[in-house]
Amino acid sequence: MKNKYKIIILGITIVIIFILFLRVLNSNKTYQPNQMIGKKIPEFILEDLLNKNTKLDSNILSGKDFAILNIWASWCIPCRIEHPFLMDLKDKNQINIIGLNYKDESVNAKNFLKKYGNPYSLIGIDKKGEVAIQLGAYGVPETYVLKRGKIIFKHIGPLNEDAVNKILELKK
């Protein structure tokens, strides 16, 4: 085979690979190799943000049929974008949402909730972000769907309509 043809074939292959990966880059679904999906959430006990005497215990979550765990912080801009979705999930769909306040100042976090509303039934203070790590989180915001304490779905980044629909579907 002449070199010219070989190079043309090489070029075509490269273009195909380019198109394939471009689609990967443009699709919002980021591929997650996650060991946590299908597993029980790790064990933790955290102080509640709004009520000092309450504790967020992972065992409570295990007893619940369907719950959402949302990692958020007042300093996180995308959290503001997803906040209306959370409020909707709570108000319209009566979904139990538990917050994990990630590396945040409590005062700021409380102000944030005052300003935008509070979708959470309980909020654990994860000051050092350790629980988030155990959950396998990569950053804020991140949302976990739990069925009897088992993680069945995880969304990285701010919630959007697709993710909300997926959550509602899972609830059925």
Next chain:
Amino acid sequence: MAGYIGNLALFFSLIFNVFLIFSAIKEIRSNNFNNFKIINFCNNSIFFLLLISFLTLIYCFTVSDFSNVAVYQNSHTTKPLIYKISGAWGNHEGSMVLFILILSLFSFVFARNKVSEKLKFYTVFFQSILILIFLIFLILTSNPFDQIDPKPLQGLGLNPILQDPLLAIHPPFLYFGYVGFSLVFSFALAGLVTNNFDKSWSKIANFWIILPWSLLTIGIGLGSFWAYYELGWGGYWFWDPVENASLMPWLAATALIHSNIVTLKKDKLHSWTALLSIFTFIMSLLGTFLVRSGVLNSVHAFANDPYRGVYILSTILLITFFSLAIFIIKKPKKSLYGKYSFFQRDNFILINNCFLIFFLSVVLVGTVYPIILDAISGKSISVGPIYYHTILAPFLFLFLFFMSHGPLLSWNKEDKFLQIKNFKIFFPISIVISLMIIFWFFDYKDIILILGLLFSVYLIVSIIFDWITQKKLSFNFGRLISHLGFGTLIFAIFINAYLSKEINAAMKVGDEIKIQEFIIKFKSINKIKKENYEEVFGNFLVTNKDKQVELTPSIRKYDRPVQFTSETSIKTNFIVDYYFAINLSEFEKEKIMVRFYYKPLMFWIWLSILLIAFGGIYQTFRLRNEK
């Protein structure tokens, strides 16, 4: 201010780079290569400017200059100094600077070598094209010296998972490995373009392949070591796509080391060696793409930015296209295969090269295919350990067999059927040893385990035999050590995989339970109060036959805010690790949930990886002194 200097240094290195490429093209056009001085001057300047830029960035991190975006996002005033410094490469921007600095460092050191002017010229030329591509990427999409105004008072902090001394040194090793392969890539292109791809090329290349390979081995080992001790999942390798991304260039480079030796010794396989040199670096680039473009999410992934992804994708594919096009056009034409005979060392190396490429393909498919499938059809498939183990294991045995015999065959003459004498020695010894192990330790017999033990022992025996009968020990020492490390690694992995045990139980003080062959006794519970936390130690005594081990895992309860953390307790010795952890939520309850892992030969896994890397490092020193 410091940021300003760093930025300026980056900018000037870009100018020098453009100038270098420009004058190099002029030289190539006029076809005289007398003017290496200018090129050399530019090459040195680029290196020093990049070094200044990197040091400035470290300075910004050390003094917590939050007007710098990268510092603001990845540091905090209260962090210990070591994490402030390592924060400099614990983020996308900073690690890209390190990436480019290493590209330039290799070019800088290489230009000081005794190599023919023309080869040196082209190598530096290709290397500086790589530097240019990544510099433009850095300055356009991820400048580490971007400023924020007004300056924030406090930073966001380094991801706590990265706050570990091991993780401070793990990335630099990996980068030296990954990026180090760029030099042999440029050198191969230089060899092809100048039609100098021959034995003398291989002789020089040898050093530049083995050095980054050894560093990459250490880098992978460190990552694995950290995962085992810190993540607390009781495992050391998870076939995570990012782990695979580092394994792929390692496999390609391992194949390259061996094919290059054949080129050096027998003046053949030129095309294959050239192709592997290019391919190894492309695998490194693929790893870079996977980690940085945002297609993956993992502990290692950096911030998502679609533009970055497209830029990296395009440049990587362009580099791939042009390097392979150069290969196609300038492919070494020599066909010096000579007389073919099966039982000859170079043939065995070639066979194992094919196996290595096969392993690489399995890992490549397992890593990339699910990502593409997910994006195109929306289907998620999970590719886990089972896929890798089932496909790789049978071929690994053959690989070990060829690896045992290859080094014992001669380069030039056809040997008798694997030198029947060796055959007669190795097989009985390894069968006896593996059967002894299996009958002493195992209740059940799994064929994969038996074969795994048999062939890894076979390899070890053949190396010991080779070692004893070796006439040129110092010459072959590096190879013997690395191969021995590989043999013990496979042995330890098999034993570990089949003998590991995990026990979960609920216990209260005074309880004694007997599960499998272990008796676990919960002796006592102690409380200690420290400044900012209260720690509860469980005191456990594990009895395994007549052996007793005391383990004291604990739970810490931090005050403000209330938070619980679990501290595992690991007792390591040559034979086995005892690994104990208490579950958190049972705190303050009467019964405590405990997890106990029994992990044999973990020490040998780490030692083997060290041996493999040490063999490589020994070899690079020997090659240095030889010159």
